[in-house]
Amino acid sequence: MSQVSFVLAVTSGVNNTGKSTLIKSLGLQELKYDVHRKLYRLKNNEQYIIQVIEYNGIPPNLELLDGVFICYDTTNRDSMDYLPDLINVFVSQHVPCLLIGLKSDLTVQRTVDPQLGHLIGNLFGVQAIEADNITLQGIQLLQKRFIQFIYSDRKILLQSQQQGMTDPIIITPPSTR
Numbered sequence: 537m538s539q540v541s542f543v544l545a546v547t548s549g550v551n552n553t554g555k556s557t558l559i560k561s562l563g564l565q566e567l568k569y570d571v572h573r574k575l576y577r578l579k580n581n582e583q584y585i586i587q588v589i590e591y592n593g594i595p596p597n598l599e600l601l602d603g604v605f606i607c608y609d610t611t612n613r614d615s616m617d618y619l620p621d622l623i624n625v626f627v628s629q630h631v632p633c634l635l636i637g638l639k640s641d642l643t644v645q646r647t648v649d650p651q652l653g654h655l656i657g658n659l660f661g662v663q664a665i666e667a668d669n670i671t672l673q674g675i676q677l678l679q680k681r682f683i684q685f686i687y688s689d690r691k692i693l694l695q696s697q698q699q700g701m702t703d704p705i706i707i708t709p710p711s712t713r
């Protein structure tokens with residue numbers, strides 16, 4: 537049994553929001569030795585094992601999660617309808633959240649206001665970003681926010697979430713051995 541360092545859930549209220557593609561965008565190295573769980577490791581850190589759970593809605597065993605990426609689709613207004621309920625459950629269970637609006641490269645098909653994610657995030661003290669899985673810029677933003685998210689001190693993340701602070705927390709990754 538491997539030691540899992542971080543359990544990340546990637547979820548959304550509806551399907552087809554780009555969750556599976558987002559997990560690929562993170563550029564993690566998939567570990568093949570555990571058929572029951574999707575385990576990955578960071579390319580530059582042998583010790584850090586990440587379990588990723590993709591889910592539509594609220595995954596079971598919330599107490600096992602270290603963090604959640606709550607996704608919506610900027611080309612599908614309906615994908616935002618479930619966000620308040622979803623975020624509320626994670627926040628009340630003290631799971632650190634990041635709200636991610638995907639497919640922002642599809643500017644013509646966009647149906648949601650770029651500020652709406654921030655507004656909803658603000659209501660819950662949850663940070664919100666818009667990004668995409670296609671452009672280099674989008675993928676780099678997702679990777680950067682992922683690294684910040686998994687290396688952040690959970691206590692600090694939750695504290696700011698409870699206080700409704702949505703400014704990004706600047707952290708320094710621990711040096712790899």
Ligand SMILES: Nc1nc2c(ncn2[C@@H]2O[C@H](COP(=O)(O)OP(=O)(O)OP(=O)(O)O)[C@@H](O)[C@H]2O)c(=O)[nH]1
Pocket residue numbers: 548550551552553554555556557558592638639640641642667668669670
């Ligand atoms: N243009 C664009 N297309 C995207 C983006 N992310 C995902 N897609 C496309 O959207 C479709 C759905 O992506 P998936 O990653 O399968 O979405 P999902 O949320 O995992 O879908 P389910 O698991 O079925 O709920 C695919 O055709 C992707 O190629 C994005 O950021 N931009």
Ligand SMILES: [Mg+2]
Pocket residue numbers: 555556557590
């Ligand atoms: Mg999927």
